[in-house]
Amino acid sequence: MVTVNNITKTYNKGAVKAVDDVSFSVEKGELFGVIGPDGAGKSSIFRILTTLLLPDGGTATVDGHDVVKDYRYIRNHVGYMPGRFSLYQDLTIEENIQFFATVFNTTVAENHHLIEDIYIQLEPFKKRRAGKLSGGMKQKLALCCALIHKPTVLFLDEPTTGVDPVSRKEFWEMLKRLKQQGITVLVSTPYMDEATRCDRIALMQHGKILSIDSPQGIIRAYPGPLYAIKATDKPRITQALATHAPSFSSYIFGEYIHVDPQGVSSKYLTEELTTLLAKEGFREIEVMPITPTIEDCFIKMLTK
Numbered sequence: 310m311v312t313v314n315n316i317t318k319t320y321n322k323g324a325v326k327a328v329d330d331v332s333f334s335v336e337k338g339e340l341f342g343v344i345g346p347d348g349a350g351k352s353s354i355f356r357i358l359t360t361l362l363l364p365d366g367g368t369a370t371v372d373g374h375d376v377v378k379d380y381r382y383i384r385n386h387v388g389y390m391p392g393r394f395s396l397y398q399d400l401t402i403e404e405n406i407q408f409f410a411t412v413f414n415t416t417v418a419e420n421h422h423l424i425e426d427i428y429i430q431l432e433p434f435k436k437r438r439a440g441k442l443s444g445g446m447k448q449k450l451a452l453c454c455a456l457i458h459k460p461t462v463l464f465l466d467e468p469t470t471g472v473d474p475v476s477r478k479e480f481w482e483m484l485k486r487l488k489q490q491g492i493t494v495l496v497s498t499p500y501m502d503e504a505t506r507c508d509r510i511a512l513m514q515h516g517k518i519l520s521i522d523s524p525q526g527i528i529r530a531y532p533g534p535l536y537a538i539k540a541t542d543k544p545r546i547t548q549a550l551a552t553h554a555p556s557f558s559s560y561i562f563g564e565y566i567h568v569d570p571q572g573v574s575s576k577y578l579t580e581e582l583t584t585l586l587a588k589e590g591f592r593e594i595e596v597m598p599i600t601p602t603i604e605d606c607f608i609k610m611l612t613k
C-alpha cells in the first residue's frame with residue numbers, strides 16, 4: 310500500500326539531512342509505526358508521502374501511485390493528520406467535519422460509519438469551537454476530519470504528542486478499530502511505549518532507519534542480557550557501574566536502573582552486580598534479569 314525507495318530529503322541547501330536514504334514498505338491493512346525522537350525525520354517522510362513536500366532523491370508510492378507524478382490522486386485518497394493542530398479554530402466541531410466532507414466532495418452521512426465511534430464522544434460538544442477544545446478532543450476531531458472522505462491510507466503525524474495518558478490509550482484503541490475496517494494506518498510517535506501497539510515499526514534517528522520489524526521481533530533481536538536494579542540512589546549507582554572495571558553501561562529507566570553488561574557474560578551476573586554494589590556501599594538494592602522494552606532496544610542500537 311505504501312512503498313518508499315531510497316528517499317532522501319535535505320533542507321537549507323543540503324546543510325540539514327532530514328531523511329537519509331530511507332526505504333520501507335507497508336502492507337494493506339497494516340498499522341505501521343515510525344518511532345523516533347524529535348528531529349529524526351518522521352514529519353519529513355509523512356509530508357513526502359502525502360505530497361506536501363518533494364523528495365531530493367528516491368521514489369515512493371501510495372496506493373500504487375507515485376507521490377510526485379500522481380499527487381492529485383493521492384491527495385484525494387489519503388487522510389492526513391499533521392503534527393500541529395490545523396483545523397479551523399473558529400469553526401465548531403460539526404462545521405469543521407462538514408467543511409472537510411464538502412472539500413472532498415462527499416457528505417458526512419456517506420461515511421458516518423467510519424467516524425461513528427469517535428463522533429459519539431464529540432457530539433455533546435458539537436456546537437463548541439475547535440479552538441476551545443481540550444488536547445484530546447482536538448485530536449479526536451482532527452481524526453474525524455482526516456477520515457471523512459474514507460481514505461485508503463491514513464497518515465497520523467505524532468497524534469498523541471501532548472495528549473493525556475487516558476486519551477492516548479483511547480486514541481490507539483480507535484486506530485485498532487480503523488485497521489479492522491481495512492484502512493492502512495501509518496503513525497509517527499516519539500513515545501516508545503506506543504510502539505507495541507503497532508503491527509510493525511521503523512525505529513528512526515538522524516534521518517535513518519535503524520531497524521524495521523514487529524515490536525516482538527525487535528525485542529527478540531536484542532543482543533545479550535539486560536538487568537534492572539531497584540535502588541534509591543540511582544545517579545550514584547550508574548556512576549559506580551561506569552567507573553568499575555570492567556565497566557557496565559547503565560541508564561535510569563523510571564524507578565529502575567537498566568544495566569547492559571556489554572560483553573561481560575556470566576551466569577551469575579545478578580549475584581555479581583549485587584556483590585559489586587554492596588562493596589561500593591550501596592544497601593537495599595534489588596537486581597533482576599529483565600526482558601528489554603522497545604526503548605532499551607533503541608538505546609542499544611544508538612550505542613552500537
Ligand SMILES: Nc1ncnc2c1ncn2[C@@H]1O[C@H](COP(=O)(O)OP(=O)(O)OP(=O)(O)O)[C@@H](O)[C@H]1O
Binds near residue numbers: 326
Ligand atoms: N523546513 C525546514 N527547514 C530546515 N530544517 C528543517 C525543516 N523541516 C525540518 N527540518 C529539520 O530536519 C530534521 C528532521 O525534521 P522532521 O520534522 O522531519 O523530524 P521529526 O522526526 O518529525 O521531528 P519533529 O517532531 O521535531 O518534527 C530536523 O533536524 C529538523 O530541524
